[in-house]
Every structure is written in structure tokens, then in C-alpha cells.
Amino acid sequence: MRFFVGITGASGHAYAQGLLRALADSDCDVDLSITGAGAKVLKHELGVVLDGEGEGLSRQLADWLGERAASYRLFPVDQIEAPPASGTALRGGAIICPCSMGTLARISVGYSSNLVERAADVALKEGLPLTLVPRETPLSAIHLENMLRLARLGACLVPAMPGFYHRPSTIDDLVEHVVGKVLDRVGVEHRVSKRWKGLPEPEQDPGTGVVPPTDPLGSEMGG
Secondary structure, eight states, X not given: OEEEEEEOSSSOHHHHHHHHHHHHHTTOEEEXXXXXXXXXXXXXXHOOOOOOOHHHHHHHHHHXXXXXXXXXXXXXXXXXXXXXXXXXXXXXXXXXXXXXXXXXXXXXXXXXXXHHHHHHHHHXXXXXXXXXXXXXXXXXXXXXXXXXHHHHHTOEEOOSOOOSTTOOOSHHHHHHHHHHHHHHHTTOOOOSSBOOOOOOOOOOOTTTOOOOOOOTTTTXXXX
């Protein structure tokens, strides 16, 4: 399965990194494009610099993502003739992660000013999955109206709002929680995040009468 992943200038590039690695680990192919603002935030948040072309760019991608980079095709954001710009090439759908409010607004009205926005538009018109991972707070009425419009058009919005019921102990745990939600929505099997099993019946310690803490998720990972 091949997906398009667009990275924009919203904060939260750890989610993009986790998503790309998880897709490759699940044997998915990825067409990748990063906006100019996205490249700046990628450098600031993760220290990743992608400013070359051809083989130089391929090496930079490999430095960032390791052996997994073989599963990716990286396209400049202004390359509107790239395969993801056509409905005949985009089969797995499009994921915009993280998705800025500007990109979300333009997608919501069909204003395709670059490859990231065009790939999202293609997913909508072809009836393919479009998953957006917005990362902004607080949200204005404009932001909410744009999200509602896209939800009504068939897009799935997975805001970068990690839960805490899985008892995260690291930033990676929080990132993986959101990445797992995205993978579930696009139908990719994974073992990235824990799955909820329900609350077990409490058992009191017969000596103290105290109910010990339980782990409703256990050690089993999502499958």
C-alpha cells in the first residue's frame, strides 16, 4: 500500500517522524512532501535539515530515517506534476501530519497551492482516505468551522491530543499513542501503541484491604 504524507509548518514533527517510521515498519510505501514552513520547523524541532536535491537529498533522508528511507519517495512541494497530484497514482490515501491551520483552511476550500494541498484534494475527489493531524491551541471559531467542513466532506481529523489512560512515561509514549490512532484510521496493522482492554475487577489485598493499582492495558501491544 502506498500513502502520501505531507508535512507542514505546524509544531509536532515528532508525530510525523513516528508516523513515517511506523509506515515503513508496516511495509507501506510513502510519497513524502514537506512545505517550506515544514522544513523550517523540522530543523528547529528535530534538527533535521533537508535542503539538497537528487542523491544529496536521498542521503539526507537516509540520515534522518535510516534504512526505512528506502520506502519513501520525496517530492519538492512545488512539483505539481508528481504522481501524488493525480488520482490515478494515489491509492492508499493522504495523511497530513502535522497539519497547520493554514494548510487545513486551504484544503477545506479546495485551494491547492502546492503538492501537499493537491494530494489532499485528490484524496477527497477520489473518495480515498484523507487524514489530517492538526496541532494548534487554542482553536478559534475559524479553525473549528474549517475542521467541521472537512469532516462533512469525508476527511478524518485526528488532532494531536494524546491520551493518558495508557499511563505514558516518556514523550515517545505520547507520540506513539497519536501515531497508532492515525494508523488505525488508514487501516494499517501495527504494534505501535497499547490497546484498551477494559478495567479489571479490583482485588483487595486480604491483609490490608487496599486495592492495588492495575494495568488495564497489560503488556500486550496493539495488533
